Amino acid sequence: MTSETENQKKRQNGSAxxxxxxxxxxxxxxxxxxxxxxxxxxxxxxATKNEFVAITGPSGSGKSSLLRVxxxxxxxxxxxxxxxxxxxxxxxxxxxxxxxxxxxxxxxxVLENIELPLISRDKATPSQANAKAMKVISEVGLTGFEKxxxxxxxxxxxxxxxxxxxxxxxxxxxxxxxPFNSLDGLTAxxxxxxxxxxxxxxESPINLVVMVSHNVxxxxxxxxxxxxxxxxxxxxxxxxxxxxxxxxxxGSQRFHYYVDKIYSLLT
Amino acid sequence: xxFQLIAKLFLDTGYSWIRMSLALxxxxxxxxxxxxxxxxxxxxxxIIIPILDVLQxxxxxxxxxxxxxxxxxxxxxxxxxxxxxxxLIFTSMAWNIAFAVYEAVLSIPQEYLDLASLENxxxxxxxxxxxxxxxxxxxxxxxxxxxxxxxxxxISSETFSLGTKNxxxxxxxGVDIARFSSEGLWGQYADALIVLIVAVILTRxxxxxxxxxxxxxxxxxxxxxxxxxxxxxxxxxxxxxxAVSKVFSARMRSTSLETPTPAPHRDKTLRKQPLKRRPIxxxxxxxxxxxxxxxxxxxxxxxxxxxxxxxxxVSLSILADKEGTVLVxxxxxxxxxxxxYAISVAVGLPLGIVIATHPKIYQxxxxxxxxxxxxxxxxxxxxxxxxxANLPNSGELTAAIVIFLGTIWYIIFNVMAGIRSIPSEIxxxxxxxxxxxxxxxxxxxxxxxxxxxxxxxxxxxxxxWNTLIVAExxxxxxxxxxxxxxxxxxxxxxxxxxxxxxxxxxxxxxMSAVIVAVNLLFWRRLYNYTTKRFAxxx
Numbered sequence: 001m002t003s004e005t006e007n008q009k010k011r012q013n014g015s016a017x018x019x020x021x022x023x024x025x026x027x028x029x030x031x032x033x034x035x036x037x038x039x040x041x042x043x044x045x046x047a048t049k050n051e052f053v054a055i056t057g058p059s060g061s062g063k064s065s066l067l068r069v070x071x072x073x074x075x076x077x078x079x080x081x082x083x084x085x086x087x088x089x090x091x092x093x094x095x096x097x098x099x100x101x102x103x104x105x106x107x108x109x110v111l112e113n114i115e116l117p118l119i120s121r122d123k124a125t126p127s128q129a130n131a132k133a134m135k136v137i138s139e140v141g142l143t144g145f146e147k148x149x150x151x152x153x154x155x156x157x158x159x160x161x162x163x164x165x166x167x168x169x170x171x172x173x174x175x176x177x178x179p180f181n182s183l184d185g186l187t188a189x190x191x192x193x194x195x196x197x198x199x200x201x202x203e204s205p206i207n208l209v210v211m212v213s214h215n216v217x218x219x220x221x222x223x224x225x226x227x228x229x230x231x232x233x234x235x236x237x238x239x240x241x242x243x244x245x246x247x248x249x250x251g252s253q254r255f256h257y258y259v260d261k262i263y264s265l266l267t
Numbered sequence: 268x269x270f271q272l273i274a275k276l277f278l279d280t281g282y283s284w285i286r287m288s289l290a291l292x293x294x295x296x297x298x299x300x301x302x303x304x305x306x307x308x309x310x311x312x313x314i315i316i317p318i319l320d321v322l323q324x325x326x327x328x329x330x331x332x333x334x335x336x337x338x339x340x341x342x343x344x345x346x347x348x349x350x351x352x353x354x355l356i357f358t359s360m361a362w363n364i365a366f367a368v369y370e371a372v373l374s375i376p377q378e379y380l381d382l383a384s385l386e387n388x389x390x391x392x393x394x395x396x397x398x399x400x401x402x403x404x405x406x407x408x409x410x411x412x413x414x415x416x417x418x419x420x421x422i423s424s425e426t427f428s429l430g431t432k433n434x435x436x437x438x439x440x441g442v443d444i445a446r447f448s449s450e451g452l453w454g455q456y457a458d459a460l461i462v463l464i465v466a467v468i469l470t471r472x473x474x475x476x477x478x479x480x481x482x483x484x485x486x487x488x489x490x491x492x493x494x495x496x497x498x499x500x501x502x503x504x505x506x507x508x509x510a511v512s513k514v515f516s517a518r519m520r521s522t523s524l525e526t527p528t529p530a531p532h533r534d535k536t537l538r539k540q541p542l543k544r545r546p547i548x549x550x551x552x553x554x555x556x557x558x559x560x561x562x563x564x565x566x567x568x569x570x571x572x573x574x575x576x577x578x579x580x581v582s583l584s585i586l587a588d589k590e591g592t593v594l595v596x597x598x599x600x601x602x603x604x605x606x607x608y609a610i611s612v613a614v615g616l617p618l619g620i621v622i623a624t625h626p627k628i629y630q631x632x633x634x635x636x637x638x639x640x641x642x643x644x645x646x647x648x649x650x651x652x653x654x655x656a657n658l659p660n661s662g663e664l665t666a667a668i669v670i671f672l673g674t675i676w677y678i679i680f681n682v683m684a685g686i687r688s689i690p691s692e693i694x695x696x697x698x699x700x701x702x703x704x705x706x707x708x709x710x711x712x713x714x715x716x717x718x719x720x721x722x723x724x725x726x727x728x729x730x731x732w733n734t735l736i737v738a739e740x741x742x743x744x745x746x747x748x749x750x751x752x753x754x755x756x757x758x759x760x761x762x763x764x765x766x767x768x769x770x771x772x773x774x775x776x777x778m779s780a781v782i783v784a785v786n787l788l789f790w791r792r793l794y795n796y797t798t799k800r801f802a803x804x805x
Binding site for chain 1: 690692693695696698699700701702706710711714717799800801802803
């Protein structure tokens with residue numbers, strides 16, 4: 001609970017000067033042979049420190065593409081993305097990502113998968129990387145699975161490795177692309193319950209989480225704010241705060257109020 | 268004059284294409300029968316799959332002289348020669364198609380099989396409405412592969428010397444290429460080669476290409492758009508695609524509407540046909556049983572052959588002497604195959620990775636490579652041999668180059684297919700991890716390419732052994748164009764020319780034994796290991 005009150009304190013201190021992520025008039029157009037397909041017309045939103053922002057929209061509205069533009073993995077056709085006031089041009093040091101299908105390397109065991117970005121991205125020595133990896137492994141509950149290969153793990157455990165890998169590199173901004181979508185319902189629910197405290201604990205260096213999801217319950221359970229996109233070519237139809245105390249009671253009336261509201265915006 | 272020549276070359280190619288097409292049709296029919304039997308009947312599967320596995324790996328070109336003699340003895344003249352050629356091409360085309368049918372039928376979802384049982388479909392209807400549509404797309408992909416492989420055997424077999432006697436079909440592009448090159452008519456030879464390449468491109472564009480495009484419609488499980496549009500990926504994607512026909516499900520519905528099956532009938536079917544279909548699993552018991560039967564058959568056959576040889580006056584010492592010669596040749600050829608394979612890997616692995624990871628190179632490169640690779644190595648052997656003739660060790664050099672050309676495509680194409688099948692998330696996480704240069708190759712690209720690289724190596728080394736038989740010793744109408752000093756290719760040709768059937772038999776059997784042993788002891792294990800550890804989503 002102490003972490004919760006501190007987070008809220010942090011949030012209250014947040015002001016316009018604390019803008020961490022600035023998405024300005026971003027448009028995304030695909031070239032399919034001679035045809036061009038406009039997925040995202042124009043999206044604008046900002047996010048401040050200590051926020052958990054969810055992006056949602058109908059399928060084909062380009063929400064995953066938008067996340068990749070923020071990550072610097074994909075070029076926007078128009079508009080700009082700024083992180084700490086600096087325009088994104090390729091993957092930036094502040095950003096890391098958790099993927100729908102985990103994106104683990106099958107030929108590396110759990111420990112090696114987590115160590116790899118520490119060595120290649122953060123230039124850690126092997127012993128530093130090992131110490132760091134062992135620490136996050138215990139944080140996400142993977143102790144005892146260090147030498148296990150991804151193929152021998154269940155979906156839920158694989159995503160824990162994905163989370164551990166992201167935590168280890170200590171990004172300022174963490175992007176999540178449908179992180180619970182390829183897990184079965186029960187596993188997803190379980191992991192969702194733990195993920196918030198893993199990501200936004202007092203010790204966590206993560207200052208902003210941006211999650212793409214089409215699961216409305218998931219969004220209301222986790223996010224501080226929901227950015228709702230329209231059908232293709234998409235625009236932002238709503239940017240609404242979800243003002244619920246944590247830990248969130250999925251059975252409460254307020255919870256259902258938000259779920260219904262987002263559903264009505266989506267249809 | 269030139270138009271006359273070109274017209275004749277196209278006419279001859281037409282004749283050759285008829286042989287190829289007949290062999291392909293026979294291969295497909297054979298594959299449907301054998302593949303379905305192996306997939307649907309556990310007992311048949313336990314026998315058929317290991318046999319196909321061995322037949323796929325032995326160098327069939329070595330058996331061609333025997334087939335030729337047999338066919339010409341049964342049907343003398345042109346008909347016999349043509350039958351022998353078609354038979355040889357068939358033996359080069361059939362195995363991968365049969366495996367494709369086997370895999371496709373094994374991966375038919377259980378619901379479809381249950382439905383077929385409930386509808387009480389006859390065997391014929393099961394074939395026409397279930398097995399054939401379900402395997403159609405894999406057969407189409409493999410037909411393209413088989414066509415390229417078959418071309419090598421077409422060119423090698425349309426004209427063939429047995430001792431002093433030359434067996435030759437009347438019209439065929441292989442005959443033209445051999446004749447022009449042996450007579451040093453390089454202008455006409457070039458024309459013939461161009462006609463062959465044009466024919467290959469036209470066939471790809473207007474026959475095999477549309478055929479496999481059209482067969483895409485038969486797929487129920489769709490791949491991501493990036494994959495579907497990708498020729499190399501499609502070309503080699505049969506390894507793990509589940510193909511089931513939309514046409515089938517539509518027809519199935521109409522069948523049930525037209526002829527509703529009475530209920531008691533259905534119950535009988537349910538009891539008669541076991542609904543649970545278990546994929547073939549080799550237990551320890553099966554393996555031991557198989558090994559015992561295999562060894563027993565081998566021992567009986569060997570005893571029979573030995574007693575026949577002894578009875579016909581061949582002494583054991585002569586046999587041992589000849590086997591000694593064979594083993595020396597085999598050692599030379601073995602080293603040759605492996606060092607050329609090593610060069611192919613050193614060139615093909617990085618080249619495949621570079622092409623597959625650069626979209627711009629890939630766009631133009633993949634089509635060009637497919638066309639270039641379709642030109643059989645044996646067709647360009649004569650100019651290589653002639654231009655190198657004055658160098659020291661020209662025979663060795665020619666053999667190495669020709670074997671290299673027969674091997675490298677399998678490495679390149681499979682590596683490319685492996686890289687192209689990496690999920691895009693892996694490329695994205697690599698960028699986020701700042702993996703660059705050697706670290707990127709070592710941690711991501713090379714491991715990701717490994718399973719398909721091993722597959723390519725197995726087929727590539729197989730192709731190397733087959734090419735070697737031609738590349739080590741090549742003659743046209745009794746005139747030796749190139750040869751090495753020692754090697755099984757030399758022994759096979761010498762044995763054929765001198766009519767030494769004992770030497771021929773010993774060479775072919777020893778060579779096949781070595782190849783099968785290496786496959787079982789080395790490649791099979793490597794394949795199992797790499798697919799277990801390095802493949803995505805098992």
